[in-house]
Amino acid sequence: MQRKLILSSPLLEITISRLCQELIENHQDFADSVIIGLQPRGIHFAQRIHQELEDITGVKIPFGFLDATFYRDDYRRRELVKANETKISFVIENKRVILVDDVLATGRMVRSALDAMTAFGRPEKVELCVLIDRIYNRDIPIHADYVGKKVNTLDTEKVLVELQEQGHEVDKIWLITN
């Protein structure tokens, strides 16, 4: 097994700042915008984006997290995946939703999340923000509007995100080749 470092501090902080600036460019005062992190691994990255946006803009932005396990398209086809907590304490009807995940690969998880979101209302617009975009791994036509870093990976490779919030000492994002 080979590991290649693809992103770490201080470039990670710079990347997050740049994503926040791009979001501010499009959402300005975030009056009708909400941020939703995708369970299980997207929530920490989402929290960082949310925190930095609030620090920069000084406004409160509604934040929640969404678990799309019950909407997956591989139920009964693959091993069961553990369900995680969903916490969305606001209505997303007519809101501009910024969906945040750590890695975008096949796009299937995002499709499930789009389905899961309909249970909370009809948003005006949904945008996708990801830290890592594995550009050639897509199974379905889904694209991200805000991308931290694009990486060119094989299906057999894996991207491993290690963040301090998950108990790691330093933030490191690896590309793993078997």
Added chain:
Amino acid sequence: MQKLSTRHLLGIKDLTPDDIELIMATAREFKEVINRPIKKVPSLRDVTIANVFFENSTRTRLSFELAEKRLSADTLNFSASGSSVKKGETLLDTVNNILAMKVDMIVMRHASPGAPHFLSKHITANIVNAGDGTHEHPTQALLDSFSMREKLGGDLAGKKIAIIGDILHSRVALSNILALKKQGAEVTLCGPSTLIPRYITDLGVKVSHDVKQTLAWCDVANVLRIQLERQQIKYFPSLREYSLYFGINKKMLDDLNKEIVVMHPGPINRGVELSSDAADSHHSIILDQVENGVAVRMAVLYLLAGQN
């Protein structure tokens, strides 16, 4: 990764402590789902479930049906009254005929203990036991444990749980004892000695015949119904006498001067095992149990169907 150790839910006896934890964790997420504006998820859209009830039921049947619908499963309902069972069809023939219509899961209630176990040896569909005679009622025990955890906050290890009433005829009691012991709780059974089975202490429970003492000891009192329909002989002189010795009223609960949780699997015989003021008091979580029942049954069906 996360899956149950069994293909069927025949009884709590077959579940491991990890299975129980998995069901509890999954049920927590389903409880959030059923409190959304849109209470439905598409998981079981290609699964057909037959609810086969050879014995009467209100709560369990409605709860299972609702759980199936919230999971987007197709459902069919069968009740023995008004069916060919009356013409002498055997259990296995009845179920095989239902399965021939391409049914994936069977939820069954039957008056004979072991009926779902017998079935599991002959058919491939997943079976969920919704009560077999006086033997087990696993989903009721799971929803009781879920409700206790929710109310007490955290798991049940070291918690003091009393089960009060007709233990002898109660499938809820046996399933609850097994589930609570697997979660590390302390269990005391309380009732007249005629309604407490011999050798029940082999399951690691204590027995008491003093309801006041038991209430003073416990964190949770799970009160069971006197099952007159299963009692062919007299186990106690009269309902009035039972109620005087073992009935629970609000004053008894208030006099304890402590937090106590009162549960009942329903249907309640108001004024017999539980007075109306106690059943409707702030101690009671009887209606929470009913709500949690749907979430727990969704979790069980979701986890069993997901193994295929």
